Amino acid sequence: xxxxxxxxxxxxxxxxxxxxxxxxxxxxxxxxxxxxxxxxxxxxxxxxxxxxxxxxxxxxxxxxxxxxxxxxxxxxxxxxxxxxxxxxxxxxxxxxxxxxxxxxxxxxxxxxxxxxxxxxxxxxxxxxxxxxxxxxxxxxxxxxxxxxxxxxxxxxxxxxxxxxxxxxxxxxxxxxxxxxxxxxxxxxxxxxxxxxxxxxxxxxxxxxxxxxxxx
Ligand SMILES: [Zn+2]
Numbered sequence: 001x002x003x004x005x006x007x008x009x010x011x012x013x014x015x016x017x018x019x020x021x022x023x024x025x026x027x028x029x030x031x032x033x034x035x036x037x038x039x040x041x042x043x044x045x046x047x048x049x050x051x052x053x054x055x056x057x058x059x060x061x062x063x064x065x066x067x068x069x070x071x072x073x074x075x076x077x078x079x080x081x082x083x084x085x086x087x088x089x090x091x092x093x094x095x096x097x098x099x100x101x102x103x104x105x106x107x108x109x110x111x112x113x114x115x116x117x118x119x120x121x122x123x124x125x126x127x128x129x130x131x132x133x134x135x136x137x138x139x140x141x142x143x144x145x146x147x148x149x150x151x152x153x154x155x156x157x158x159x160x161x162x163x164x165x166x167x168x169x170x171x172x173x174x175x176x177x178x179x180x181x182x183x184x185x186x187x188x189x190x191x192x193x194x195x196x197x198x199x200x201x202x203x204x205x206x207x208x209x210x211x212x213x214x215x
Pocket of ligand 1: 055
């Protein structure tokens, strides 16, 4: 019981109290349910690995996204974690490929550029005909630093590098937006073009216009 409590407490977001509740729940579970849970944990570690192309979590290599011929292999969206890929896929917002960094540069947590898959990303751009990189790291200081490092590492390739827009979320009320959101939104403003009659862009938004060009 102590061992189970200790292991559960190590999960993210699980404190001592929650660990105790979960452990007692496991104790009361029918034997087959507990076995199934243990097996699922065992199997997910046994079957999954990192995609050799994009470093996403996968059961087959290359992963189903990298091997999908309908996707645009010239465009790569760079994310911190495999779960960010899931978020983009659920939103059906991206038709290119991905690259999973495995975290972000964080001096406080001791994560340096060399521990991320930036080198692999550079090799993809150099060898796989990638023409556009969209960086989707977190909209904070560490995400900014990671984006800068990626730009620097890719500079010699001449690939186009952009960053996803940030600011006020779609569907969000302005009166609830924080100062940081509003500052970001103003900084990332774009020119309003005569696009009222045109359909929404399907996957990739237009590259943002220079802020100075905005009226
Ligand atoms: Zn992949």
